[in-house]
Amino acid sequence: MARNITPRKENYSQWYLDVIKAAEMADYAPVRGCMVIRPTGYAIWESIQAKFDAAFKKTGHVNACFPLLIPYSFLRKEAEHVEGFAPECATVTHAGGEELEEPYAVRPTSETVIGYMYSKWIHSWRDLPVLMNQWCNVMRWEKRPRLFLRTSEFLWQEGHTAHETEQEAREETMRMLGVYKDIIENELAIPVLTGEKTAGERFPGANDTYTCEAMMSDTRALQAGTSHFLGQNFAKAFEIQYQNREGELAYCWTTSWGVSTRLIGALIMVHSDDDGLIIPPRIAPVKAAILPISKDESIAANDILPKAKELSAKLDEELGGMFTRVDTDFHVRPGDRFFAHLQRGVPLRLELGEKDLAAGTVRLVRRDTGEKLDVKNDAVIPTVKQLLSDIQSNMFKRAKDFREANTHDAASYDELKAIISEKGGFVRAHFGGTPEDEVRIREETGATPRCILPGDNRGKCIITGQDNARLTIFAKAY
């Protein structure tokens, strides 16, 4: 087991790739810009999926499956939508040995084809609301791919809902933003700011886009999930009409919202350190690794292993799932075995050596702090449960403190420029400019408006000087 992770301070991008490689989370695929998600990474995705899926179902949503391919004529029905997505699409031109009459786009997102189906299914106000979600792969061709953050193919969920009234659709948009914030903060231990996107950062075809913005450990921002109020744009483009309570034909109001495997990139960049990955316990597929250890391989395998297995079974029962692993790599040196679990981000390591056995104790080692505790056998289970809970809160607090420490206020554009170039991080400033102003800020500073903070906090725009501008977070972003 090589300890070959570049330190964060030396080269952050390389550190990120090294963490992924050391944990065997993903690899580049032999397809331009695409990745393979390896079992360690995929198990984290399954864990993330389970949390979101349960929350979607609890809020009344059902899953469905829409086609991978989308006729180009569909994309063209919404002007902003096609302008935003067509340049990134992969195109199927041939199938079954023949050239197709009309080429298909591999879906970059599914508002159009889902809108088409909704127009067939929805007839009356009694059919509303329609609350669907799909877990699937999408494709947006990337010139500069980065594992989990920007790949030509990625996995995500896309929720698509249709409502009777504007108010219901707006409530749905905000409800799902809230669901995202809740899970990203309480399960992934990633603090996020939520708010509206500026006009230049909106989803192509949306009236309003809301976002969860997280700060990575290099102080850059990452958009961790978005929820869109689509107004009647797609309803009009695809004739999603229903007979309302007054017997008249009316257009639906629709929303869409999504999170993707990018969240794994965020998880890595928020929590990990120079030893590798650190996974928050509530998301970790393996919450505790149990290592029977002895210089004598046969003592480890014959005397200690049965006790390790017994402890593993008890813990699994207590934790309500197969959340522990017994490490039987006796042919590997103990230090290397420790490091394998460190690099894979397992929250707790339990060491069972001959001395521990004689003393009636187990050594517990925290991944987040490195702290070691020798715990009496009968206290192991409650201590493990307590520590997993402590690690979860500590990871969230650490990330939140880091964000607070790296958030600054700018009263003028010069101040914003200075902070971005000297300190980085999040910059709070009043902004009321146009999308053209946003382009200029990006070109001059590298930063973009990440989200408009909610609440009563208006002031003078740092660009236009006009009053009543909204308080906005600026940052360089992934």
Next chain:
Amino acid sequence: MARNITPRKENYSQWYLDVIKAAEMADYAPVRGCMVIRPTGYAIWESIQAKFDAAFKKTGHVNACFPLLIPYSFLRKEAEHVEGFAPECATVTHAGGEELEEPYAVRPTSETVIGYMYSKWIHSWRDLPVLMNQWCNVMRWEKRPRLFLRTSEFLWQEGHTAHETEQEAREETMRMLGVYKDIIENELAIPVLTGEKTAGERFPGANDTYTCEAMMSDTRALQAGTSHFLGQNFAKAFEIQYQNREGELAYCWTTSWGVSTRLIGALIMVHSDDDGLIIPPRIAPVKAAILPISKDESIAANDILPKAKELSAKLDEELGGMFTRVDTDFHVRPGDRFFAHLQRGVPLRLELGEKDLAAGTVRLVRRDTGEKLDVKNDAVIPTVKQLLSDIQSNMFKRAKDFREANTHDAASYDELKAIISEKGGFVRAHFGGTPEDEVRIREETGATPRCILPGDNRGKCIITGQDNARLTIFAKAY
């Protein structure tokens, strides 16, 4: 609620489509040959997935995610494989606004790209076995699509494993065939025959293919799952080599195995009747529908609904999940409400009317037999549990009896021809012919060899007259 299902005897194909439509399980998509799986259908797929996924994990497999696109050069590395799949592929020729240097196939199956990745990951015998699975979409262009049975895009799982020895790979092939049979029979209540495929029916690139064959209610066969022993074919094509225990470089032995959304088609065709879908209780997303009923809508909503909700909560707790639904469509006539649940295949209907309330009983109605039982309140929960178990066994027994009644023996080719044309069903006959003989039989009878029955049952081939031919099931198939 229209009772618009064509009777099975009148037009089996139309009956099948009507059942799907009435249950709102799927629709054709606006993409040639593709389908949309609607929430009722998708919930069944989620339920099927959960059963298989748990069994895969229990047998040591882990999930991963490989790319959607496959370079054509990969397909060409295994001669039989490219010959079998290239004609069915959809092709991506452009992406990101440019023509690609090499076109990609949308994966029809992933042996090639997974083989390529395995060659990078596997170095030593200590890395083996590698036991991976992926749940994903695949594409095989279909000229004559049928919902769930043959669509250009479908969902499936594909297991891919690599082993040190031929024996281990053969054991894995048979283990997974056994896992398939277990779940298809015990969860989906579909009896299957398992055995080897003849040479003409093998997976392109496999040494041996094993299959689970089910009989539909029109006596045709449907291949419900396959497990392939791939020998060293893909290992040699993709250089999947490892250093063996003797320190020498050796090729791995690999397997692959899959089940797909076709299983939903099988579920429909094995179990459903002229009233619509019937879902076996162990797979049913909704196991019991609870209907508060009164001519007076306000009595139903105010007096009966709370009792229905209470019963629903108790049952959900007892059944260990959200498996009941309370029907509040008070604006719909009771007969139509009953029919809605019939058509969707809900195994049990619980009716709570005013008379039932007064008598302290609940009326239970079985979907499989139509039997009605009035059960005292305190016996409802145990009776529901017992009935769900009875329905499950009854559905399996009914399907198995049907298969037995429609399985015949043929001692000669003439007899086989006569049975296929006059009675249909499964025909057992000794067969030792070539793939060319298989083509001739198909052309002359419409039947194909479905599977070679295991066991000591050799005899004289009905085609070649040679001894020692293996007992084989022939049938017309989906």
